[in-house]
Amino acid sequence: MKAIVTGGAGFIGSHLVDQLLKNNFKVTVIDNLSTGRLENISHIIDKIRFIECDISNYENLSEEFENADYVFHIAALADIVPSIQNPVSYYEANAHGTFRILEASKNLNLKKFIYVASSSCYGIPSNYPTNETSEISPQYPYALTKRMGEELVMHWGQVYKIPVISFRLFNVYGTRSRTSGTYGAVFGVFLAQKLAGHPLTVVGDGNQTRDFTYVSDVTNALFTGAMSAFSNEIYNVGSGQTVSVNRLVELLECEKIYIPKRPGEPDCTFADISKIKKDLNWTPKVTIENGVHEILKNIDYWQNAPVWTQKSIEIATKDWFKFLGSQN
Numbered sequence: 001m002k003a004i005v006t007g008g009a010g011f012i013g014s015h016l017v018d019q020l021l022k023n024n025f026k027v028t029v030i031d032n033l034s035t036g037r038l039e040n041i042s043h044i045i046d047k048i049r050f051i052e053c054d055i056s057n058y059e060n061l062s063e064e065f066e067n068a069d070y071v072f073h074i075a076a077l078a079d080i081v082p083s084i085q086n087p088v089s090y091y092e093a094n095a096h097g098t099f100r101i102l103e104a105s106k107n108l109n110l111k112k113f114i115y116v117a118s119s120s121c122y123g124i125p126s127n128y129p130t131n132e133t134s135e136i137s138p139q140y141p142y143a144l145t146k147r148m149g150e151e152l153v154m155h156w157g158q159v160y161k162i163p164v165i166s167f168r169l170f171n172v173y174g175t176r177s178r179t180s181g182t183y184g185a186v187f188g189v190f191l192a193q194k195l196a197g198h199p200l201t202v203v204g205d206g207n208q209t210r211d212f213t214y215v216s217d218v219t220n221a222l223f224t225g226a227m228s229a230f231s232n233e234i235y236n237v238g239s240g241q242t243v244s245v246n247r248l249v250e251l252l253e254c255e256k257i258y259i260p261k262r263p264g265e266p267d268c269t270f271a272d273i274s275k276i277k278k279d280l281n282w283t284p285k286v287t288i289e290n291g292v293h294e295i296l297k298n299i300d301y302w303q304n305a306p307v308w309t310q311k312s313i314e315i316a317t318k319d320w321f322k323f324l325g326s327q328n
Contacts, residue, residue: 002069027049032055074116080142081316119169211271
């Protein structure tokens with residue numbers, strides 16, 4: 001079987017490529033390395049076809065997709081602040097890029113097209129755990145453009161009869177998570193601070209809870225969905241529990257300081273995963289304790305990640321407060 005993985009040199013993508021190879025797939029990775037790293041796939045680079053290109057402007061995508069059985073579309077720009085500062089790039093990557101991948105896939109006899117969506121589409125939910133029929137209310141351009149990508153995928157599935165599945169991921173963490181210079185996901189921020197011996201910068205009072213989902217559980221969900229008989233469905237992917245940021249600090253065994261609560265962020269993220277359990281017989285297996293233990297065994301990966309301080313975070317999130325704060 002031949003699989004295309006966009007964003008395959010990135011965090012989730014590289015773990016999925018490992019899983020596909022273990023299942024005897026021929027894999028083509030498409031990645032522009034804007035946030036992905038060749039280091040993530042160096043151990044299997046001789047076993048895959050790697051194409052360095054941007055999915056939003058690559059002119060000959062269709063040639064690479066010939067004879068593909070599965071497409072896993074993971075490539076995207078993430079993080080809140082840069083999406084507010086540069087929404088054009090986010091639209092090009094997450095919406096137009098998805099359109100280009102769908103067009104390259106449209107006339108293939110695919111067994112499945114898998115799209116990695118974001119639970120940020122729910123905004124600040126009114127119900128917990130949050131199910132797939134909850135109100136869609138993106139709070140910033142990243143969330144909106146990922147939702148636009150999902151709408152394109154589901155519409156192309158309907159009109160062009162592509163067997164598609166969209167997975168809305170909740171707070172994914174694990175080894176190989178991004179180390180880019182953008183202020184973003186809590187694990188990347190905390191791990192670099194821990195390595196530098198700095199206190200961890202906890203937003204608000206730290207009692208906010210997150211549905212931290214380990215990366216191997218996520219890739220198992222993607223693979224299980226691809227192999228299943230289900231299509232034209234949307235599934236939440238979460239851990240089945242929530243963990244406070246203060247609890248995460250305890251597990252990382254660090255000092256902490258508190259920084260101002262930010263607008264547009266929910267106090268809780270918590271996935272209702274009853275649908276994916278029922279349809280795909282998928283359940284998460286990695287507890288937060290075991291996941292953090294695995295990360296700490298590999299913490300040197302974040303050695304060169306930027307170390308964020310209270311002051312540099314204040315500067316980096318200035319536009320966050322300027323634009324999102326005005327909505328409240």
